[in-house]
Amino acid sequence: MDKVYYLDNNATTKTDPEVVKAMLPYFSDNYFNPSGVYSAAQDARKDVENARATAAKFLNADPKEIIFTSGGTESDNMAVKGAAYANTDKGRHIITTKIEHHAIINTCKYLEKHGWEVTYLPVDKYGIVDMEELKKAIRKDTVLISVMFANNEIGTIQPIEEIGKIARENNVYFHTDAVQAAGKVKLDVKKLNVDMMSLSAHKFHGPKGVGIFYLKKGVRIHSLSQGGHHENNRRAGTENVPGIIGMAKACEIASAHLDDAPDMARIKALRDRLEKGIIEKIPEVIVNGHPDKRMDNTSNVSIRYIEGEGMLIHMDFEGICASSGSACTSGSLDPSHVLLAIGLDHGTAHGSIRFSLSKYTTDEDVNKVLEVLPPAVVKLRSMSPFWKEKNK
Amino acid sequence: MKYSDKVMERFKNTKNMGRIENADGIGKVGNAKCGDVMWIYIKVENDIITECKFETFGCVAAIATSSLATDLVIGKTMKEALEITNKNIVEMLDGLPPEKLHCSVLAEDGIKRAIEDYNRRKQGLSPLPEKEEDDHEHEHDHDNEKV
Ligand SMILES: Cc1ncc(COP(=O)(O)O)c(C=O)c1O
8 A cells, every 4th residue: 555644543543563563462362251151251251351440441331331342323322312212212313413423313313203302502613512502402201412522624623511500400421422532532421410421442443333422321212232241131142252352452552641641642733734724825715613622632614606426536546535525525515514503504514525634644644635636726726616606 | 538539629629618708698506515517608690609608617628528519509590509418418529427417518508598598689688697507406426535
């Protein structure tokens, strides 16, 4: 493979080599099913339970509150459908936001087809949910509030602790999709007042296809699949042992990384330099998301009067990996629901691109974008009718 | 890569992009809402299209199809140019992803509208207004999945 300049870490991250190393034995020598009674299997059980303790520590939770899943999507489904099905005696109303990941939005849409009512809270131009709107939306029959911690497209961070407090006061379960926050900000389920939380290992340098569902003790949910007694009857199916071991390693590494302020500051400085460079070199750029309540690794910019896919492909010619809120990159014709929710018009939303950094991002990556993107924009604008009209 | 080499080549080395300031006919098609707008410009001499350029706001497929369409009509008579279909364009690009086929329809439309505009002007009528494409012409059944 040719050299890549990887700036799409909100899509997935490079698996840390230490994680790979930790996983490898579980594909070869330690392949045993942790449910077995023989000692080899019991060793695997011990390793899985140690991983659970590590994951619990990562979130300041109890190991009994940790359920291993296949990733963010499954955890989100578990929270929304699980809480919905288990609490019909209370009601069939769910509150979420307009900017959730599709793992939440489409699960809510599914429930709407099956007799539930869902309120999708609007957000302001920065992507932040209004607390008054939230309070107003709570009803007697509300069984769940689900608000994401950090948005995957624009990086905006919600006031989770405050939302959790409101949910508690109103006796409503609160779930947060913290997939984009894990490994980038410290997560403390107690401090955040959450009842449920979703995490996905591949977003913080762990393996793909494995995640965490935090379920606070006493919170009532139904399990989504029926089968064996795994995961305390919450999630049937033989454990993904190598994945779980790898994820625990990723939690350990991320904890150290979070404690290392210069490491985090470096990512933010790189992101800021990238953003500043884009604004300096390219006219008519809008930065999306909240100026400071935003993930330090995420930059989403709308390059006005052109469409995102062309920019992505020009960057791809040079090995740069980024993503876009444009419809064209997704197979849909509507641009990102998140960008529309923060009030961008369709044209501007179509011209949005996202750069997301990680601990592996280097100065060279940022320089490459600043070298390649501006001339690509000049070319695309030179053939854009809107650019010409604007400059008439 | 979801696009053929021919599409990529067209996109990379884009021909005929830009505006013809004193065009004899202009075809404006598309809809910014759906992310694709094409403006096609033609110059005509003795019933032959001598020059053709485009301005496109849109994805890689929109840019590649408009560039190819403009190339195809240069040197052709009006009648010949009107015979070009989106199918020709798609075939010459070695195909397009299904959700991008509408771009080729847009390119065909753009050419047809530029010629219609030229004919109107020749008869002393006002230029054709912009054609706003109906949203419903597209399939909206794909969800916009983001990671
Ligand atoms: C905010 C958010 N939630 C959920 C998911 C889904 O996670 P997974 O890919 O592990 O299913 C993602 C990423 O794809 C995400 O960014």
